[in-house]
Amino acid sequence: xxxxxxxxxxxxxxxxxxxxxxxxxxxxxxxxxxxxxxxxxxxxxxxxxxxxxxxxxxxxxxxxxxxxxxxxxxxxxxxxxxxxxxxxxxxxxxxxxxxxxxxxxxxxxxxxxxxxxxxxxxxxxxxxx
Numbered sequence: 001x002x003x004x005x006x007x008x009x010x011x012x013x014x015x016x017x018x019x020x021x022x023x024x025x026x027x028x029x030x031x032x033x034x035x036x037x038x039x040x041x042x043x044x045x046x047x048x049x050x051x052x053x054x055x056x057x058x059x060x061x062x063x064x065x066x067x068x069x070x071x072x073x074x075x076x077x078x079x080x081x082x083x084x085x086x087x088x089x090x091x092x093x094x095x096x097x098x099x100x101x102x103x104x105x106x107x108x109x110x111x112x113x114x115x116x117x118x119x120x121x122x123x124x125x126x127x128x129x
Contacts, residue, residue: 003126028100035093039086046079046086 053075 032097
């Protein structure tokens with residue numbers, strides 16, 4: 001009866017740990033997806049802003065061509081800086097998601113080892129009685 005009770009206890013603990021690890025991995029994946037969506041929206045907004053600026057410069061005509069070219073250069077520089085920052089943020093988000101998954105796996109492995117040790121200790125205790 002003790003063996004059955006210990007087996008049920010070990011199984012319950014294992015199930016709880018695996019569910020917890022699965023939830024952690026799912027949350028990390030959701031965070032990564034959310035960050036990717038945010039970066040895509042930011043990129044779309046930057047593209048739209050750039051297109052609107054180009055249209056305004058064309059409407060101004062040839063007499064303001066030089067100032068229009070300067071505006072385009074400024075927008076391009078700002079867009080490149082923003083895209084670089086967006087890429088960096090995306091990489092950071094990806095790395096954070098990867099780190100979270102690694103930690104979840106590590107926690108799962110630690111929990112598995114603890115359960116296996118507990119089961120082995122319980123088995124040894126029962127065998128020595």
